[in-house]
Amino acid sequence: MDATPTQVWIIIGVLGVFTYLIRLSFMGLVGDRPLPEWLLRMLRYTPVAVLPAVVAPMLIGSGAHSGDPLRIGAALATLVVGLTTRNVLWAIATGFGIFFGVGALLG
Structure with missing residues (x-):
């Protein structure tokens, strides 16, 4: 349409x-x-849900870049850094660095 x-x-x-x-x-x-405690508890998880929702279509979508080893590798590195450091900024910086750095080296 x-x-x-x-x-x-x-x-x-x-x-x-x-x-x-x-x-x-x-x-x-x-x-x-003041907001109810149950609502505040739910809102605390919003950033954690938004980042995977933004990244997932690029990794498992039906586009031309779906399943690209560079994208999968950057996502896995981001996950590992995020789990080990518990720091979202370091995880995002690692993912960007690997994706754009290795992407620039490979052309």
Whole structure:
């Protein structure tokens, strides 16, 4: 299905409005009250869930680069560094470094 530029902008606008409303529900309507402990516990895991959700399609997707050894190697190195150091920034830096460094060496 091909979408016209107008349809794409309408979709972007609608998604923007709904994203704003979702954020308003937390910050505007509940912002002056403390959140329940169960909700805070769940929100603590949001960054942990977002990173794999962003990376997984690049690793196991159906695109041309799916299953690329360089991508898999960088992901495994990122996982190992993340598990051993418990530092997200070091893990991400390792993944980027291996992916772009080895990618530049291999061409």
